[in-house]
Amino acid sequence: MQDMYGEREQLFDQLMQELEALRRTGQQYAENEAEYRKALRIAILEERSKGTPVTVISDLCRGRPDIAEKKQLRDCAEALYKASGEAIMALKLRIKVVDADIQRTWTSGGTGEGGYL
Structure with a gap:
């Protein structure tokens, strides 16, 4: 049971780190978008x-190497931003699964099995 609580705490820590990464990548994405435009x-x-x-x-402008590079930086920042968002969703799902395991263990009297009351 303590393992599940520890896992949940670790997932919460990872979630907070990923939220900070989302903030950073979102800011970088916005800056790169502005530079490109x-x-x-x-x-x-x-x-x-x-x-x-x-x-x-x-077409001529977007094909210029300097413009294409700025667009590439923008696109890479966008990909990182979206990946952070997906990681957050995955962490939230894992937290829900661990919470459900904890709840199931509590309602089964610690055996990890059992149904609903």
């Missing part, structure tokens, strides 16, 4: 000032 805006304005046809400006 600023660089893209500048590139678009440069192309417009050159007289590049509007229909190809978007």
Whole structure:
């Protein structure tokens, strides 16, 4: 029984760490998104000032190595952010399973078996 309580505490600790990671990765994602959009805006304005046809400006700008790198950084930050969110959901599920095991042990008189009253 103590093992289950210890496991639950460990899961809570992991959950708190992952929530902090979610905050950090979310902030990095937002910063990378802002940098990408600023660089893209500048590139678009440069192309417009050159007289590049509007229909190809978007493709030309997004294909520039500096813009593509900023988009890659943004996309990587987004993937980390989403992975942290998924890890949080998995930890919450594991906590629910451990809580159910604890509850089952309590209602069975410590044998780990038994049904509902």
